[in-house]
Amino acid sequence: MGRQMTEMLKGVLEGIVLAILSGQPAYGYEITARLRARGFTDIVEGTVYAVLVRIEQKGLVDVTKVPSEKGPPRKVYTLNDRGRTDLDEFWRTWGFLEERLEQLKQGDN
Amino acid sequence: MGRQMTEMLKGVLEGIVLAILSGQPAYGYEITARLRARGFTDIVEGTVYAVLVRIEQKGLVDVTKVPSEKGPPRKVYTLNDRGRTDLDEFWRTWGFLEERLEQLKQGDN
């Protein structure tokens, strides 16, 4: 992955995962697949699981273990109220940045 | 500063500084002031100087020392060719992220 993308994902990837979970509950492997389908082709499992551990510890998601027909049991993550609050805050922060960068891009500096 | 903003700035702040320099050369203290004027009210000098040291070491800027009427000599940073290339790449990476997040925000997840 490009160095710039890696750095830019910091603080954003967590929001992306929360946003994905806001649509419907999902488990790690599935989330990785969705990210890939969305164009984030270079994000590997290890990275996603680290995010999931973090948002669980922060109490932004509820977790249930669901047996899989194929492979070890899945840990299904569901966004809870605190997670939704955090996601809202994420979008506000993102919106702020987006605005400022749009101005900069227009060249009024 | 909010935790989310701090993390989100990683990888972005450097691009912001390069973008500011693309308009015209500037020195650290001045750049901090411009950032503040742009709404980044919580970014302090120490943070900006760290970025400047980094982009200088990467060879993205040329540096000249200019005496100041008031206070110690200024280090004026000028974006060079490598810096411009890096800035282009930054905007591409940013554009990619912006697109994906816009989709996510629209709720198609």
Next chain:
DNA sequence: ACCAGTAGATAGTAACACTGAATAGCGGAC
């Protein structure tokens, strides 16, 4: 003599994404 404003530097910290590898369960091919 002191202080505020200007200007830069730096050591230490915390957070984060990445790398690479390991573990574990199941199905099918051979």
Next chain:
DNA sequence: GTCCGCTATTCAGTGTTACTATCTACTGGT
């Protein structure tokens, strides 16, 4: 019946980054 591939999770170690807090240094005004 053993090996391979796919599913699924975990974890230790690394590098990069922004922040905190503090320090130095120069000038002008009170």
